[in-house]
Amino acid sequence: MSAIKVLDLSVKFEGFEIFRDINFTVEEGDYIALSGPNGSGKSTLVKAMLGLIERESGNIYFFDKPIKDFDEWYKIGYVPQKLSISPLFPASVEEVVSMGLLSKSKLSLRLKSYDKKKVLDALEMMGILDIRNKNISKLSGGQFQRVIVSRALVTEPEILILDEPTTALDPETREKFFEILSSINKERHVTIILITHDTGTVGKYANKLMYFDRKIIFYGTFDDFCKSESMSHYFGYGSQHIICHRH
Amino acid sequence: MNFFELLSFGFVQRAIVAGCFIAILCSVLGNFLVLRKLSLIGDGLAHITFGSVAVGLILKVYPMYVAIPLTLICGYGILLIIDKTKLYGDAAIGIVSSAGVSLGILISSIAGGFNVDLFSYLFGNILAVSYEEVLLSILLSITVIIIIICFYHQLVSTTFDEDLAKVSGIKTKRINVILILLISLTVVLSMRIVGIMLVSSFLILPSVSSLQFARSFKEALFLSCLFSLFSVIAGIIISFNLNLPTGAVIVLINLCIFLFSFLLRKLNFVGS
Numbered sequence: 001m002s003a004i005k006v007l008d009l010s011v012k013f014e015g016f017e018i019f020r021d022i023n024f025t026v027e028e029g030d031y032i033a034l035s036g037p038n039g040s041g042k043s044t045l046v047k048a049m050l051g052l053i054e055r056e057s058g059n060i061y062f063f064d065k066p067i068k069d070f071d072e073w074y075k076i077g078y079v080p081q082k083l084s085i086s087p088l089f090p091a092s093v094e095e096v097v098s099m100g101l102l103s104k105s106k107l108s109l110r111l112k113s114y115d116k117k118k119v120l121d122a123l124e125m126m127g128i129l130d131i132r133n134k135n136i137s138k139l140s141g142g143q144f145q146r147v148i149v150s151r152a153l154v155t156e157p158e159i160l161i162l163d164e165p166t167t168a169l170d171p172e173t174r175e176k177f178f179e180i181l182s183s184i185n186k187e188r189h190v191t192i193i194l195i196t197h198d199t200g201t202v203g204k205y206a207n208k209l210m211y212f213d214r215k216i217i218f219y220g221t222f223d224d225f226c227k228s229e230s231m232s233h234y235f236g237y238g239s240q241h242i243i244c245h246r247h
Numbered sequence: 248m249n250f251f252e253l254l255s256f257g258f259v260q261r262a263i264v265a266g267c268f269i270a271i272l273c274s275v276l277g278n279f280l281v282l283r284k285l286s287l288i289g290d291g292l293a294h295i296t297f298g299s300v301a302v303g304l305i306l307k308v309y310p311m312y313v314a315i316p317l318t319l320i321c322g323y324g325i326l327l328i329i330d331k332t333k334l335y336g337d338a339a340i341g342i343v344s345s346a347g348v349s350l351g352i353l354i355s356s357i358a359g360g361f362n363v364d365l366f367s368y369l370f371g372n373i374l375a376v377s378y379e380e381v382l383l384s385i386l387l388s389i390t391v392i393i394i395i396i397c398f399y400h401q402l403v404s405t406t407f408d409e410d411l412a413k414v415s416g417i418k419t420k421r422i423n424v425i426l427i428l429l430i431s432l433t434v435v436l437s438m439r440i441v442g443i444m445l446v447s448s449f450l451i452l453p454s455v456s457s458l459q460f461a462r463s464f465k466e467a468l469f470l471s472c473l474f475s476l477f478s479v480i481a482g483i484i485i486s487f488n489l490n491l492p493t494g495a496v497i498v499l500i501n502l503c504i505f506l507f508s509f510l511l512r513k514l515n516f517v518g519s
Contacts, residue, residue, distance in 0.1 A: 047410075050414055051413070073415055074415075078410075078414040080408075083407075085408055086282045086284075089282060089407060090458055090461035090463055090466060090467040091403075091407065091463060092462055092463050095463055096407065099400070099403070099404045099412075102412075102415045102417060103414075103415035103416040133462075148411075151411070
């Protein structure tokens with residue numbers, strides 16, 4: 001069973017075609033680095049896959065179920081590139097993470113003990129357990145980023161989709177973050193799609209690369225990418241080497 | 248005259264009960280509105296009510312029978328405009344609101360004026376609340392708050408971030424419709440009782456004050472209710488003793504609470 005199947009996906013925005021007839025399959029347990037230049041449609045691709053923006057045509061399947069019939073959203077964790085929340089939003093770190101549980105169970109006004117444990121586990125995994133009672137408006141960009149990742153992890157998802165989650169992180173935390181993602185992928189077999197420009201670093205952890213520029217330029221393993229003559233021509237040997245040298 | 252002496256008057260008892268229930272109702276809803284940048288929806292829907300009351304009067308039906316469904320439809324219209332045009336909420340409210348006022352003025356002009364004061368439907372008086380209106384305010388508040396409790400997590404999550412809520416499997420469109428219909432119903436019924444000035448201020452001021460302090464959403468709801476209740480009771484006592492208009496005093500007390508809260512936050516008197 002594939003984790004995600006994208007068939008003939010086309011997206012238009014106000015009459016302007018972003019991309020057309022995109023097809024690919026993500027196997028369970030894959031760790032895919034999704035990369036491409038700014039404005040290439042990576043975030044749009046992910047949003048269209050999740051049903052957050054309207055599709056012009058095409059179909060999306062999660063675990064072989066068409067998206068319109070898919071109701072096991074707790075199996076999917078999503079970390080968007082940016083959130084549109086008010087800077088005065090009155091919520092503690094714990095409250096924000098517990099919102100993720102809504103996809104799994106009907107929450108009562110007071111969090112049940114087993115739900116609370118899941119929230120604390122997710123916070124601990126991201127190393128922010130100590131700030132669980134802090135108001136989110138008082139967090140640094142990096143801390144807030146980790147709160148949103150914890151929110152995505154709280155339901156123990158089978159697919160994790162992250163849109164440039166490391167932009168607000170310092171290099172040390174970023175490296176640690178990649179290691180956490182890698183262990184989630186290896187130990188829990190969580191399928192990961194990570195939008196990133198940091199292809200050099202992520203190449204150490206991800207097993208596949210998708211290079212997207214309003215169409216799929218390359219999709220396959222890092223090894224195949226590094227051996228590919230056509231990619232050498234496309235990127236030039238220097239750029240290909242940068243992506244491959246840490247792999 | 249102290250508070251207990253004031254309570255001996257029937258109209259003061261009714262003003263306090265109706266005022267407190269509507270204050271709680273509006274300040275709870277206000278938290279969702281302010282955080283979604285829809286604070287001015289109270290004023291916008293009031294203008295719609297103005298237009299729809301005029302429609303009722305010209306059709307010779309009880310104006311509220313026209314105003315309630317029309318305001319609900321226009322509330323939904325604001326949502327549709329935001330969704331389809333990608334405009335911000337304030338612009339969508341402005342579009343619907345100006346349409347409501349112009350409709351009211353146009354109909355009033357065609358009809359050559361009405362015997363009933365069109366504006367009496369906009370500017371209720373908290374000290375002139377009838378027994379039936381007290382019952383209506385209690386019933387409305389309890390109904391709306393029960394619905395909010397039922398959808399509490401979905402409402403908070405959708406207010407936090409709609410995309411994240413959608414990926415959590417929440418039917419965000421349905422939640423937005425529920426919220427906008429509750430607000431429309433609250434505005435159209437409450438403003439007949441206490442007036443648009445109070446409804447509009449209860450929708451904004453207690454929640455912006457509570458947001459200066461609150462560390463959690465529930466705390467924000469609790470504090471905004473507390474501030475609005477205080478403003479109603481203090482407003483009635485002060486206005487009575489100083490012979491001032493009650494509604495205006497209540498609004499000014501809410502404004503003072505906001506300024507005080509804002510100052511406390513700026514001076515870092517508010518913890519993490």
